[in-house]
Structure formats: structure tokens, C-alpha cells
Amino acid sequence: MGIDDDAPNxxxxxxxxxxxxxxxxDNNQTPYKNPSFLKLxxxxxxxxxxxxxxxxxxxxxxxxxxxxxxxxxxKVDVKPAGDLYRQASSVSAVSSFSSGKxxxxxELSSEELMEVEKRNNSSRLSDEDEEGVNGRKKLRLSKQQxxxxxxxxxxxxxxxxxxxxxxxxxxxxxxxQVEVWFQNRRxxxxxxxxxxxxxxxxxxxxxLTDENRRLQKEIQELKALKLAQPFYMHMQAATxxxxxxxQITSGVPDGNGNSDNNPFSMASKPHHFYNNNPLxxxxxxx
DNA sequence: AACGGTGACCCCTTTACTTCA
DNA sequence: GCTGAAGTAAAGGGGTCACCG
Numbered sequence: 001m002g003i004d005d006d007a008p009n010x011x012x013x014x015x016x017x018x019x020x021x022x023x024x025x026d027n028n029q030t031p032y033k034n035p036s037f038l039k040l041x042x043x044x045x046x047x048x049x050x051x052x053x054x055x056x057x058x059x060x061x062x063x064x065x066x067x068x069x070x071x072x073x074x075k076v077d078v079k080p081a082g083d084l085y086r087q088a089s090s091v092s093a094v095s096s097f098s099s100g101k102x103x104x105x106x107e108l109s110s111e112e113l114m115e116v117e118k119r120n121n122s123s124r125l126s127d128e129d130e131e132g133v134n135g136r137k138k139l140r141l142s143k144q145q146x147x148x149x150x151x152x153x154x155x156x157x158x159x160x161x162x163x164x165x166x167x168x169x170x171x172x173x174x175x176x177q178v179e180v181w182f183q184n185r186r187x188x189x190x191x192x193x194x195x196x197x198x199x200x201x202x203x204x205x206x207x208l209t210d211e212n213r214r215l216q217k218e219i220q221e222l223k224a225l226k227l228a229q230p231f232y233m234h235m236q237a238a239t240x241x242x243x244x245x246x247q248i249t250s251g252v253p254d255g256n257g258n259s260d261n262n263p264f265s266m267a268s269k270p271h272h273f274y275n276n277n278p279l280x281x282x283x284x285x286x
Numbered sequence: 287a288a289c290g291g292t293g294a295c296c297c298c299t300t301t302a303c304t305t306c307a
Numbered sequence: 308g309c310t311g312a313a314g315t316a317a318a319g320g321g322g323t324c325a326c327c328g
Contacts, residue, residue, distance in 0.1 A: 289328105290327105290328095291326105291327090291328090292325100292326085292327085293324105293325090293326085293327105294323105294324090294325090294326105295322100295323085295324085295325105296321100296322080296323080296324100297320105297321090297322080297323105298319100298320085298321090298322105299318100299319085299320085299321105300317100300318080300319080300320100301316100301317085301318075301319095302315100302316090302317085302318095303314100303315085303316080303317095304313100304314080304315085304316100305312100305313085305314080305315100306311105306312090306313085306314100307310100307311095307312090307313100
């Protein structure tokens with residue numbers, strides 16, 4: 001991609017970058033696996049290629065992308081942002097002890113079980129337990145409990161065992177319940193973030209599509225102008241470089257092949273945006 | 287040192303219950 | 308009162324990592 005010396009001078013490259021990999025919560029050992037951060041980049045066109053824009057939701061192994069091609073036909077290819085970090089692993093290598101129940105029982109240490117049993121004699125859990133052992137009863141957390149959990153979640157989105165135990169004691173819940181609540185809470189947070197990202201991408205897509213349309217129009221105009229006045233265009237290019245879309249003017253060529261000074265040098269030095277919000281730069285080119 | 291088993295923890299998906307319009 | 312949607316607690320399955328023998 002890009003423009004070299006023998007390429008037509010009207011090749012333009014437009015890039016827009018957004019890549020904010022979020023940092024992992026402090027008290028977790030495993031590497032951060034959240035794939036949902038945005039990366040928008042790269043459009044190019046010249047005489048041989050149709051204008052195109054590509055929007056990507058990057059970080060998941062390259063699988064997630066919007067692709068917008070052409071100003072007329074817009075192809076949108078969206079794959080769900082699944083956890084590709086895990087999808088690559090084997091189909092099924094399940095331990096013989098990994099059945100659900102065994103797993104659950106395993107997760108409750110004997111200490112916890114005793115504690116739970118004690119609590120069941122006196123707490124609201126036992127009050128709501130009357131449906132029977134097999135029935136899946138739905139606990140509704142009290143406002144106080146929810147508030148405390150929320151407060152705790154604000155401080156750290158994951159819990160270490162001590163924190164979990166303490167919180168469970170404080171809330172009069174099973175440690176497992178606290179754990180599950182945090183899991184669900186993290187999931188909700190992630191879902192919300194995904195929705196926000198999705199909206200952001202939609203807006204970016206619209207912006208870039210508009211930009212693409214506009215630039216294509218400019219190309220057509222420049223082509224027409226070049227055909228009509230080839231000599232004039234040559235002189236103009238040799239002395240002055242003007243970004244047609246934003247009217248930024250660079251200096252005259254220095255003879256060193258410095259891209260900054262080449263006529264219509266946008267391709268070799270495109271306007272990049274490194275901040276985290278492409279919407280703060282409504283014009284993708286400028 | 288390499289390896290397999292195990293426990294702990296996490297995430298994702300699904301299920302089932304509750305609440306509310 | 309019934310119903311469907313939304314919210315959410317819990318279950319189940321599968322993955323990673325650390326530890327141990």
C-alpha cells in the first residue's frame with residue numbers, strides 16, 4: 001500500500017487508530033484476556049483499487065472486524081467478540097473428576113461447608129430453603145447486601161479468598177454466593193462495555209464511510225482537473241502540497257525525497273490519530 | 287526436569303426465578 | 308390476573324495456573 005514514485009499522485013491513505021488495551025485488575029494472576037478494544041485503521045485507494053475502509057474490533061486474533069468496501073456497496077462483517085484466547089484450545093480434554101457436582105463440592109472446602117451449615121440454622125437462607133433440597137431456589141439479595149457487594153466491587157472487581165470469606169461473613173452469605181455475584185457482576189460490566197464499544201464502532205463506521213465518500217468525490221474532481229490541465233497540475237504539484245480535504249499546506253520539496261515535501265504526500269505520511277477516541281476527530285483524514 | 291493429577295479460580299453460556307410494565 | 312421482557316442468581320462446562328508427588 002502507499003504511494004511510491006511511479007504510482008499515481010492521487011493515491012490517498014487515511015488511517016484512524018484507536019487501540020486502548022485495558023489494564024488488568026491488580027489482584028489477578030492470569031494475563032489479561034479481554035479482547036474487546038478497538039482498532040481502526042487503513043483505507044487506501046488509487047487508480048487500480050476501489051476506495052475502501054476497514055474497521056476492526058481488534059485483539060481477538062483478527063477475527064472481529066467490520067469491513068466497509070466502496071461507497072456504494074457496504075459489506076459489514078461482524079463476528080461476536082468471543083474469547084478467542086480460549087477457543088484455540090483443545091476440543092475436549094476433560095478430567096474424569098470434572099463433572100459439575102464433583103466440581104462444586106470440591107469448591108466448597110470443609111471449612112466452608114461447616115460454616116454454611118452453621119449459618120443455615122439461623123439465617124435467611126434457611127428460611128427460604130423450604131422448597132426442598134433439589135429445588136433451585138432463587139435468592140434475592142437485600143438492598144444492603146447488594147450495596148455492600150457493589151461497594152466492594154468498586155474497590156476490586158475480583159476477590160482473593162480472604163476478601164471473599166470476609167465479605168461472605170459480613171453479608172451472611174456463602175462464599176460461593178459472593179463468588180458468583182462477582183462473576184455475574186463482571187459479566188454485566190463487560191456486556192455494558194461491549195455495548196458501548198459497539199456504539200462507538202457504529203459511529204466510526206458512519207464517519208469513515210462519509211469520509212470515504214467525500215474523498216472519492218475529490219479524487220474524481222482531481223482526475224477531471226488533471227485531464228483538463230495536465231501541465232498546470234504538474235506545476236502545482238511541484239511547488240505546493242495541499243491536502244485537499246483540510247487545506248493543510250506543507251513546504252516545497254527539498255530534493256531529498258523527503259516524503260513531507262513530496263507533492264501529495266499523504267500516502268507516505270498519513271495523518272494518524274493515536275488518541276483513544278476517533279470520534280474526537282470527526283474527519284478521519286484530518 | 288518432565289509429567290500427570292488435583293484444587294482453585296476464572297469466564298462463558300444457559301437455566302430458572304423474580305420483578306415490572 | 309396474564310404475559311412477555313428484562314434483570315439476575317445459580318449451575319454447568321471448560322480453560323489456565325500453581326502446586327505436589
